[in-house]
Amino acid sequence: MRILTPSLAAALMLTACDGNPFTGNPDPGGGGDSDFVLTGTTTNPSRGKPITRVENQDSVSGNGYAQDFIYDPESDTFLVDNLAFDGENVYTRDVGFNASPADAPGTLPNTGVNIFAGDQIVRDEQGEVVGQFTYRALYGTSTSGQTEFAIVRTGSYVEYGFGGFIYKRNGSVTLPTAGQAHFEGDYSAVRDFNGPDTIVGGIEYVTGQMVVDIDFDDFNDSSGVIGDGVKGFVYDRQVFDINGNDVTGEIVAALNGDTGTASELPVMTFTVGPNVITPAGEVTAGVFSFSQGVLYENGTYYAVISGEGAEEIVGIIVVESTDPRENMDGVTVRETGGFIVYN
Numbered sequence: 001m002r003i004l005t006p007s008l009a010a011a012l013m014l015t016a017c018d019g020n021p022f023t024g025n026p027d028p029g030g031g032g033d034s035d036f037v038l039t040g041t042t043t044n045p046s047r048g049k050p051i052t053r054v055e056n057q058d059s060v061s062g063n064g065y066a067q068d069f070i071y072d073p074e075s076d077t078f079l080v081d082n083l084a085f086d087g088e089n090v091y092t093r094d095v096g097f098n099a100s101p102a103d104a105p106g107t108l109p110n111t112g113v114n115i116f117a118g119d120q121i122v123r124d125e126q127g128e129v130v131g132q133f134t135y136r137a138l139y140g141t142s143t144s145g146q147t148e149f150a151i152v153r154t155g156s157y158v159e160y161g162f163g164g165f166i167y168k169r170n171g172s173v174t175l176p177t178a179g180q181a182h183f184e185g186d187y188s189a190v191r192d193f194n195g196p197d198t199i200v201g202g203i204e205y206v207t208g209q210m211v212v213d214i215d216f217d218d219f220n221d222s223s224g225v226i227g228d229g230v231k232g233f234v235y236d237r238q239v240f241d242i243n244g245n246d247v248t249g250e251i252v253a254a255l256n257g258d259t260g261t262a263s264e265l266p267v268m269t270f271t272v273g274p275n276v277i278t279p280a281g282e283v284t285a286g287v288f289s290f291s292q293g294v295l296y297e298n299g300t301y302y303a304v305i306s307g308e309g310a311e312e313i314v315g316i317i318v319v320e321s322t323d324p325r326e327n328m329d330g331v332t333v334r335e336t337g338g339f340i341v342y343n
Contacts, residue, residue: 085133093114096117097244099244108207117137134201136152136190142340144307149315152165155192181343186207191333226277271285281306287300299335301316301318
């Protein structure tokens with residue numbers, strides 16, 4: 001993995017609302033009987049216990065290296081381990097991000113998800129300055145405190161850099177056995193790039209709206225999985241640079257080219273089919289979008305349902321696409337988004 005620029009650093013950690021830390025190690029759970037494959041596999045997940053999922057670690061891509069997430073509510077700071085040149089592992093709210101006067105610095109507009117960044121420099125024992133990498137972290141939690149997520153990515157590598165994500169159900173779930181349910185909520189994401197780019201800071205942010213629907217009657221169940229159908233959509237996406245400037249129009253115009261008429265980014269859609277939910281309430285399937293009839297984004301979502309009445313869902317979406325902008329020729333974009341939706 002080749003370093004593009006040794007710039008700023010940021011990283012992340014997170015915790016439940018009661019101050020107990022998220023951990024980068026999957027929760028052991030217990031009582032499950034499914035061999036359903038999800039990221040950061042939890043041993044024997046159960047509908048009656050908390051579930052924590054993390055990004056699978058991969059030394060080639062740099063995925064899944066962020067671990068041991070801890071949030072300090074008194075100082076409003078995060079700590080994270082296992083990311084080189086990430087300052088001294090203490091990250092504060094990124095006051096350099098200002099999307100509009102209506103939003104507090106370091107907060108994504110509309111979603112309220114917080115952005116954290118690390119120290120720009122570290123000094124060695126002789127007082128010499130050591131430049132740090134550009135890491136940024138997103139942290140979101142539900143209104144009930146029962147679900148939360150965090151994402152950390154960097155813009156300091158030519159390829160996708162080191163980072164990770166985590167999402168968590170802090171309690172249990174009781175899944176309905178009949179009927180259907182509609183969920184709505186917000187979507188927040190970080191975009192990083194594979195290939196030499198000209199993006200300020202090497203990363204961008206995304207906000208959007210999201211709906212998820214579940215049919216608890218069909219599809220029929222099969223061995224180790226629940227057949228319930230799940231559909232979902234992410235729409236009204238807005239893209240911001242590292243300082244909070246809206247760059248959505250540039251991307252839409254590039255996608256339109258000379259013939260397109262779109263006024264917003266394509267809607268991301270879940271693939272629908274049987275066997276996407278486990279008895280523990282975990283969900284995974286594909287995600288895609290089309291632009292002018294051609295596949296634009298493609299990837300996967302991972303989620304977990306929470307609550308005695310299945311009131312909320314938390315999850316992560318990871319999709320890739322080719323950046324359509326003229327100055328980004330041959331550059332691949334990875335969008336890693338977190339969502340919390342409510343029934």
